[in-house]
Amino acid sequence: MLKTLYSRLALTLFLLLCAVGVLFIQLIGHSATMYQQEVVQKLNRELADHIVDEYSLIQGRQINREALDQLFHHLMVINPSIELYLLDEQGLVLGYSAPEGKVKRAQVALEPIRQFMESNAPYPLEGDDPRNLAGQKAFSVAPIFDGEQTQGYLYIILGGEQFDHVMAMLGQSYILDSSLQVFLIALAVALIGGLLVFAVLTRRLRQLGNIMRQYGNGQQQDDATLRYPRRSNDEIDRLGQQFNAMADRISEHVGELKRVDSLRREMVANISHDLRTPLTTLRGYLETLDLKHDQLTEQEQRQYLQTALSHSKRLGIMVEELFELARLDSCESVIYAEPFSMCELVQDVAQKYQLRAQERSISLEASLNPETPPVYGDIAMMQRVLENLLENGLRHTPAGGAVRIRVDVDSGNVVVQVADTGCGIPEEDIPHVFERFYQRDSSHYDADNAGLGLAIVWRILELHGSAIQVHSKPQQGTIFLFRLPL
Structure with a gap:
């Protein structure tokens, strides 16, 4: 399945788009949450200051229970999504607007509170959530003074449990589902478009591969259809031109080998003929001398011997030249x-x-x-x-x-x-x-x-x-x- 370059590119694109989609969804979710907290925190930055100015929650280092209960009652009616906590100067929780058993932290870290009260505090700024030992949320805080001395803090969690429930419901809303569907469709379109682009880009590679396969299968090596046509000057085209040059050299070498083989066959035939003729003649005259030695005159014997010597000389010259030519052929310089x-x-x-x-x-x-x-x-x-x-x-x-x-x-x-x-x-x-x-x-x-x-x-x-x-x-x-x- 993954033997072709196109299939590997397609799988790589699919996995890449899936990874981008998951990362994008997580990033959008995180960004939306952070943006919501930033907006809420900026809008309610002075909420705690207004409440502290309106209600005397601590008097003479004692909690004003009546004012605190009245405040909790009013805020639960007006905005039940926020949670109020009364802290002392060390961050210990003195009171809160929550049912018994909900608050799990006995103390809130003071470092985010100090950063919040600075004029250049970054938003969103998260502080400890008393209802969650491991969680942090956007907050608003204001110090409570007795004269010029800090007696404690009014600590307001701007997104309480009810707010979390509402956000969870919004996560299943039609708008978000529609947006997610649109995003998935966009990913699918990008995948299809990428596959089409890859198909176009790898088409020339497939063509080059087919040409190489046909060339390797022994088709006519000098066939013009077994050469890659030049279209551009990119890497694929340069690879195709290199193949064409290689194929031309191979065809040239094959033709040279055929020519040399033909010359070799012709040379062997010529050697056989040229050796056979003097050898046959030499053998014939020698056999005649052997069989008719007593019947031949001295002049005929001398003539037969001269003819045999002449053919023997021819054989010697031929063998000598053959050895010399073979020696020359073996030399490169x-x-x-x-x-x-x-x-x-x-x-x-x-x-x-x-x-x-x-x-x-x-x-x-x-x-x-x-x-x-x-x-x-x-x-x-x-x-x-x-x-x-x-x-x-x-x-x-x-x-x-x-x-x-x-x-x-x-x-x-x-x-x-x-x-x-x-x-x-x-x-x-x-x-x-x-x-x-x-x-x-x-x-x-x-x-x-x-x-x-x-x-x-x-x-x-x-x-x-x-x-x-x-x-x-x-x-x-x-x-x-x-x-x-x-």
């Missing part, structure tokens, strides 16, 4: 980084491939800017980048062509460019050249190429915070370009 000269590194790598280029009748040229400052990175990784780019250029450049490598400085970066005059890359294939196991010409079998060289280049440059660009035109050549900060 470059570990062994140091400043080095890119020109010197390019010159060393170019000399290493010079002989291979000459064997293929390809011109290998290096253009180096001598003013190129050092760069910061892993020199072994950058050497692998240059080697893979040169191997790629030499592999796709026909005899008589050229491969050029250039190092220059541009806008605070060292720019490395590897260009060839080979067959080029069709425009639709350019976005895929850095994918793993990608070979543009699938019909051409190359034992020295496993389709991982450019993927390794991409990953190494990514670890160095750089990216590689490709510019190519079919039958005109290809340019690979990357930048490293000084």
Whole structure:
């Protein structure tokens, strides 16, 4: 029942209104009583003074019984709600206008009497009620003098037992009942209004909760209906916008995971295919050598062995590149980084491939800017980048062509460019050249190429915070370009 925020708010409002109602009724009752006593006490403040001036209640320290009885008789006829008490100077009760056995106090405290006789006394001021050992009531009092000496006090309780009975009857009157009913109706209206307001305020929370529940139940995560619409800029709206941002990130990550999983499946399929082909061929030639060793000529045996070695070499290159790519994928940053000269590194790598280029009748040229400052990175990784780019250029450049490598400085970066005059890359294939196991010409079998060289280049440059660009035109050549900060 109390599992929702709305039900808890409704219960809290109900209990709060009940508490306010009880407190308000008690406060109104207490305030009305105090106000009544204040009015009565102010109106009858000089009542005791007038009576003392009119009647000689104490003469020669003796009670004037005749005057006292006469006074009690007159006041009982005129105003039976008040009670008169004759006190001595210590507050002892000497006489009273009450039946025998009603008076329970033998003495009245004098401190309220002294406060009453001061001109700045606060109202209502309550004194001891002789008929109630624990009660206090509004009163009027006047000192009785014999000459200049106080002989006692005339102490008047302004709201006696009859007054209490009348007030109790008024408490059950129609007016008070009607007022209480009006107050209860007002509380009920306030409760209903509060519930409606809470319903409006929590409606957006319920909407956000429904969106979250539908999103968590696995509905289409990129569905626009599963996003919280922005209406204002309060706390609920900011919470909804945070959910939208979280949902977008989750959807993005889920899409990335799907893409990675698809790439993984494709990579496994490519690895299986690329491993199975040379392994099958290698096994076939070796089995042929084993079964027909006596029937094959020496030249055929040598040819079969060279073919088996070629496929074995291809397997070795593929396994080596796979391990290298796996190692690069496990890295989050470059570990062994140091400043080095890119020109010197390019010159060393170019000399290493010079002989291979000459064997293929390809011109290998290096253009180096001598003013190129050092760069910061892993020199072994950058050497692998240059080697893979040169191997790629030499592999796709026909005899008589050229491969050029250039190092220059541009806008605070060292720019490395590897260009060839080979067959080029069709425009639709350019976005895929850095994918793993990608070979543009699938019909051409190359034992020295496993389709991982450019993927390794991409990953190494990514670890160095750089990216590689490709510019190519079919039958005109290809340019690979990357930048490293000084």
